[in-house]
Amino acid sequence: MGDLNGAAYSSGSLSSNGFLERGPAFDLARPAPEVPAPGVGALGEQALELAARLPGTLSRLVVRDGDLSVEVEWSPVPAGGTWMAHRAVADPSQSTPGDAGEVPDTVALPPGAVEVRAPLVGVWYAAPAPGEAPFAAVGDAVVTGQTLGIIEAMKLMNRVVAEVDGTVDRVLVVNGEPVEYDQALFVLSPSEVES
Amino acid sequence: MIRKVLVANRGEIALRVARACRELGIGVVAVYSTPDRKSPVVAMADEAVHIGPSAPRHSYLNIPNIVEAARNTGCDAVHPGYGFLSEDPDFADICAVAGLTFIGPPPQVMQRVGNKATARRLMSEAGLPLLPGVVEPVRTPAEGRAIAADLGYPVIIKAAAGGGGRGMAVVTRGADFEEAFTTTRNTARAVFGDPAVYVERFLVGARHIEVQILCDSHGAGVHLGERDCSIQRRHQKLLEEGPSRYLDAEQRERLGALAVQGALAVGYTGAGTMEFLVDAGGSAYFMEMNARIQVEHPVTEMLTGVDLVREQLLIAGGAHLSVRQRDIRISGAAIECRVNAEDPTRGFAPAPGLLTEYVVPDGPWTRVETAYRQGDRVSPFYDSLVAKVIVWAPDRGQAIARMHRALGEFRVSGPGTATTIGLHRALLADETFVRDRHDVQFLDRYLPDLLRAAADEPVTAPRTTSEPATAPESPAGRRPTRRVPKETFHMSSANFTQQDLMDLLTTTGGLSPAAYTADPSATFDSIGLDSLAYLSLQTEIANRYGLELPDSPYGITLGTIVDHVGAALEAADTAKVA
Numbered sequence: 001m002g003d004l005n006g007a008a009y010s011s012g013s014l015s016s017n018g019f020l021e022r023g024p025a026f027d028l029a030r031p032a033p034e035v036p037a038p039g040v041g042a043l044g045e046q047a048l049e050l051a052a053r054l055p056g057t058l059s060r061l062v063v064r065d066g067d068l069s070v071e072v073e074w075s076p077v078p079a080g081g082t083w084m085a086h087r088a089v090a091d092p093s094q095s096t097p098g099d100a101g102e103v104p105d106t107v108a109l110p111p112g113a114v115e116v117r118a119p120l121v122g123v124w125y126a127a128p129a130p131g132e133a134p135f136a137a138v139g140d141a142v143v144t145g146q147t148l149g150i151i152e153a154m155k156l157m158n159r160v161v162a163e164v165d166g167t168v169d170r171v172l173v174v175n176g177e178p179v180e181y182d183q184a185l186f187v188l189s190p191s192e193v194e195s
Numbered sequence: 196m197i198r199k200v201l202v203a204n205r206g207e208i209a210l211r212v213a214r215a216c217r218e219l220g221i222g223v224v225a226v227y228s229t230p231d232r233k234s235p236v237v238a239m240a241d242e243a244v245h246i247g248p249s250a251p252r253h254s255y256l257n258i259p260n261i262v263e264a265a266r267n268t269g270c271d272a273v274h275p276g277y278g279f280l281s282e283d284p285d286f287a288d289i290c291a292v293a294g295l296t297f298i299g300p301p302p303q304v305m306q307r308v309g310n311k312a313t314a315r316r317l318m319s320e321a322g323l324p325l326l327p328g329v330v331e332p333v334r335t336p337a338e339g340r341a342i343a344a345d346l347g348y349p350v351i352i353k354a355a356a357g358g359g360g361r362g363m364a365v366v367t368r369g370a371d372f373e374e375a376f377t378t379t380r381n382t383a384r385a386v387f388g389d390p391a392v393y394v395e396r397f398l399v400g401a402r403h404i405e406v407q408i409l410c411d412s413h414g415a416g417v418h419l420g421e422r423d424c425s426i427q428r429r430h431q432k433l434l435e436e437g438p439s440r441y442l443d444a445e446q447r448e449r450l451g452a453l454a455v456q457g458a459l460a461v462g463y464t465g466a467g468t469m470e471f472l473v474d475a476g477g478s479a480y481f482m483e484m485n486a487r488i489q490v491e492h493p494v495t496e497m498l499t500g501v502d503l504v505r506e507q508l509l510i511a512g513g514a515h516l517s518v519r520q521r522d523i524r525i526s527g528a529a530i531e532c533r534v535n536a537e538d539p540t541r542g543f544a545p546a547p548g549l550l551t552e553y554v555v556p557d558g559p560w561t562r563v564e565t566a567y568r569q570g571d572r573v574s575p576f577y578d579s580l581v582a583k584v585i586v587w588a589p590d591r592g593q594a595i596a597r598m599h600r601a602l603g604e605f606r607v608s609g610p611g612t613a614t615t616i617g618l619h620r621a622l623l624a625d626e627t628f629v630r631d632r633h634d635v636q637f638l639d640r641y642l643p644d645l646l647r648a649a650a651d652e653p654v655t656a657p658r659t660t661s662e663p664a665t666a667p668e669s670p671a672g673r674r675p676t677r678r679v680p681k682e683t684f685h686m687s688s689a690n691f692t693q694q695d696l697m698d699l700l701t702t703t704g705g706l707s708p709a710a711y712t713a714d715p716s717a718t719f720d721s722i723g724l725d726s727l728a729y730l731s732l733q734t735e736i737a738n739r740y741g742l743e744l745p746d747s748p749y750g751i752t753l754g755t756i757v758d759h760v761g762a763a764l765e766a767a768d769t770a771k772v773a
Contacts, residue, residue, distance in 0.1 A: 121245075121261075154263065180244045180267075181244075181254075
């Protein structure tokens, strides 16, 4: 029986929730790391790659080594985008049936990822002033309420803020670019989701 | 010349504007709310910008989003369509400041014209006739009641900042005035944010006739004839047509000239409409000015061959008017029906259903303006207009037959759908409408009868005749298409008396009891009634007793009328007994 990353894993038994036990270095909500976790082995690597490429949210992953086996279970992406699809316009009084069922952008989002979308039409500014460092770049950790950028409209600067704690996974707009209502600006990977 | 236009609207009018731009080689940018993202104007535009969620205040009324969308896409002009921001002076001003040409009049002109009380004063100064009334807003019920007593009942109380037929109340007697006044003020405050109201004489039996004008920015203006929009339900237009029987050629020219005069006097530019109420004698009174392209503009286009939206674009680009007054010819007859997704049998409740079947009419001189396609769902977020069907024909009779045919071809069905098509067809078959005898109160008054007729719809074309009947007919020989209203008809074998006539004249023509006379040789004008009151009486007598009075009150005494009605009643009684 392969020993995966030091977790106790006796033959024939799974962890209590069916998930492959992992050490703290690995988080299923993240995309598959480029460097395999130590001790995973070939089957484990393949299982991780599979989990990362799922067209939905992982709900069960079983890996055996003896006689090889991988079982994967996932739930389809619910209508409206990823289950944690996030709108910068958070006011529930504004949403009506006609606005639900928004088709997400064509980029496939990693499971659990959160999109930050433009609440108004204007021009995107990534930094506080020309020449300065951007508010948020790929890999940056951000906290709720932190400014991610500015949309200028009618000579007014409107801040776009993060509504969750997390890390910037992708930046989808460039400085000076015109943006429309609901346009995707960032993909964030939220920090550990509380159970 | 304008290069690229942002169409700040949706639905059929957005498509209309986009088409005119295409024909002029002007670039088109569409803006859309979330539920409109698959609309035809978005598909046909060069570029499209998502400007907000469904709620109009966050999308089609969202000035910053719209202006930014125009700037981001390099537009040099904005067309506001009708409704939404089309008569918002702030929007026009903001566009100007942002360097965008607003396709419409200058903001200050729009502001002046948009306030009903101000517009009345300006037009009065420009020489247009007004209904007797008070131009200044009326502050208290006591003040209003004194004015009303002076003008003579019936009167109408109107919100100065109102429009679209809302914020109005008709008062027939002094006792009702105070309550109507207070209610109208409250409505005005709630809906328009301004409680100011004014009081006018209310014309019974009048027609709503509006004149289309075009003014360029070089001081030239033309009129393109009138549209008769008297078929209204609670001041909402349902059917429009042109030309109007109430105006002869000379009256048309005079009214048109007045309309242009009024528009130029306030510095108007672009396409606009002057609304009048016209009595049976052809006397016109200015009501309000609409500083935008209107829903029913295709009626004028069919009659004159002038593309009004194209003219708007050219004028906004600084061009001189492309037509002179003498070049404008009004030919034939045109009718427009507004097909709304409403159920007339359930109080016109909106019916935003799924259009599983949606096949629009076609054929000779049949024009359809719609932004819906089969498979679409009627939008529940915006107005209920689904399509406009417009026809043209050499005369009114043929136009009615053509529209009746066209609406018969219009197939709309699906879960939750209902339209006003059935009601329109019943209207087109109605004898009063066909004989062109209706007035602005007609639809409100006879809606129940029309709905009954719509329920058993005739398949063949209505009997259309252009000549109104002039000889009185006995009720026995007449086949009315409409049942006489039960509550007014009392089949009594007693003669119809002069006192009965006086009562009738009070109901229909606002005759004050102080003017009553028992003298059978008295005439209409000797008791102070005008041709308008006569028309109302004529209509009412036709409806109640099936008796057709002569067209003109001249040479007729009150005694003659009493005798005729009495004779008709007797004949009916005899027929019953026999």
